[in-house]
Amino acid sequence: MAKEIRTTDRGRRDNRSDNRKRELFSKAADGQALLPGLIISRFGQQADVIADDGRHFRCHLRQHLKTAAVGDRVEWYEDSESSAVVVNVLPRHSQLERPNPYEGIKVIAANVDHLIVVVAPAPIMSEVLLDRYLVAGETTGIPVTIVLNKIDLLDAAARANLEQRLQLYRALGYPVFPISTHAGTGIAALREHMKDGCSVIVGQSGVGKSSLINALLPQAKQDVGAISDGSELGQHTTSASRMHFLPEGGQLIDSPGTREFGLWHLDREQINRGFRDVHAIAARCKFRNCAHEKEPGCAVRLAVESGELAATRWQSYQSILADKI
Ligand SMILES: Nc1nc2c(ncn2[C@@H]2O[C@H](COP(=O)(O)OP(=O)(O)OP(=O)(O)O)[C@@H](O)[C@H]2O)c(=O)[nH]1
Ligand SMILES: [Mg+2]
Ligand SMILES: [Zn+2]
Incomplete structure (x- = not known):
């Protein structure tokens, strides 16, 4: 041995x-x-x-x-x-971290290949929050996948509307997987996607992260629908981070630390890099340090006017920059 x-x-x-x-x-x-x-x-x-x-x-x-x-x-x-x-x-190829007020940066998971951001029509599907997770995800360098859960709640019109809103993200290069953990829809395709590499699942409270982990790993028995307010966080700090092996290949790291992922303060540089579209267009601004406010020759504002840059993305960018959420 x-x-x-x-x-x-x-x-x-x-x-x-x-x-x-x-x-x-x-x-x-x-x-x-x-x-x-x-x-x-x-x-x-x-x-x-x-x-x-x-x-x-x-x-x-x-x-x-x-x-x-x-x-x-x-x-x-x-x-x-x-x-x-x-x-x-040994050296890592990626890491997921969160700031820790007492010990500085804390690493939640190492060598992660897929950052899976879950969104859902209920409690609410918010582009600003999704964009915030994407910015946080981009700063890790780990490829982000978007999962739209609870599609069983959508009628044809609502489904078409959400698909259209998410089309923007597909165009930006983020894979989007519509699923329902309740109906079992789309789970097989997601499994296939997660098969090579190690995944971490993040997202707003109530979108169905625990339900998804249960769907991927029937033996996981995660608490579903548990209220995760601040008071619960204390209890979670004692539970261990764990890697699970998916039956069809790939791994899933489940860590209490992922609850806070993406919710910390983001600085201007991270926000700029975190918006792929804004970042690419900003290269055409007349001034290299353009804040896209009132500067002459701002390509970003021009792109908003022409529709090249989606209005929702521009609103998210400004709102995250102003730290309004
Ligand atoms: N209709 C429907 N409800 C779902 C689906 N998946 C999860 N839910 C429900 O959504 C609620 C929240 O699910 P959880 O899995 O606990 O959500 P979570 O993301 O783990 O929430 P936190 O642990 O608070 O962060 C529960 O009532 C689930 O039953 C789905 O595919 N369809
Ligand atoms: Mg949960
Ligand atoms: Zn500009």
């Missing part, structure tokens, strides 16, 4: 302290084998790791690995019969 001992330096270790390197070398000198693995659950100073041979281990995390998150590829070793230790987190 033991893999070759690694004594070479690579990736992130480069900028770690000499102490850290000495520690690794001494570990190797002890004859301990460092094994590759994946964090599938994380709580306190511990993590559940699945080894590449499929065995599960509850591991302690070395002190300096506080930011290790579900989805991280790690190196670990068996300390004794009953104990294992993660000593190294």
Whole structure:
């Protein structure tokens, strides 16, 4: 089972302290084998790791690995019969984070490939809120997928209206999946989409995120319809983040931290990058630092007038910039 001992330096270790390197070398000198693995659950100073041979281990995390998150590829070793230790987190290709008032940035999930933003006609389908999630999503660099849930509530006219509103997002390059977790509609297509890679589901309260997780993973048994006001957040902080394996392939990370995703303050730079359409058109503004307000030669305002830029997107942009929501 033991893999070759690694004594070479690579990736992130480069900028770690000499102490850290000495520690690794001494570990190797002890004859301990460092094994590759994946964090599938994380709580306190511990993590559940699945080894590449499929065995599960509850591991302690070395002190300096506080930011290790579900989805991280790690190196670990068996300390004794009953104990294992993660000593190294390998470089990530993406991460989902949220600001934490006490500890700075907190990583919610690592190596995520799909950020799934759920919207629904009830409680309300709001472009401003969707755009806000898209801005937050764009800043992670993780490709965003839009899921329109509860289509069972729509008659033909309402359905056509929502499809038309979402056509704008398809044109911007975001895949849109209309589904109903109640009727089971569209779930198979979404599964197919999520098959390669690791997904995280985010969205406003009540859109059906827990219902969707249950539809994708019948054994998940998430609370549905549970009120998630501020008072509930406290209780959730103790529950662990967890990676689930989807039956048809792909993984799903479910973390209490995703509740707050996208709801933090966004700065102007993030907002500019987060609106793909505005960002592309702004390249044609006369002034490079154009605020698209009253500047002469503003291509963005011109695009709003000509209809090239959708009015709803422009309203969202201004409203998010003014931090009105
Ligand atoms: N009509 C209909 N209702 C749905 C559908 N999916 C979920 N719901 C209902 O929407 C409500 C909220 O669903 P949840 O799955 O708890 O929503 P959530 O996004 O997890 O909400 P929070 O945990 O508060 O963030 C529940 O009453 C569900 O039964 C659907 O496809 N159609
Ligand atoms: Mg829920
Ligand atoms: Zn401009």
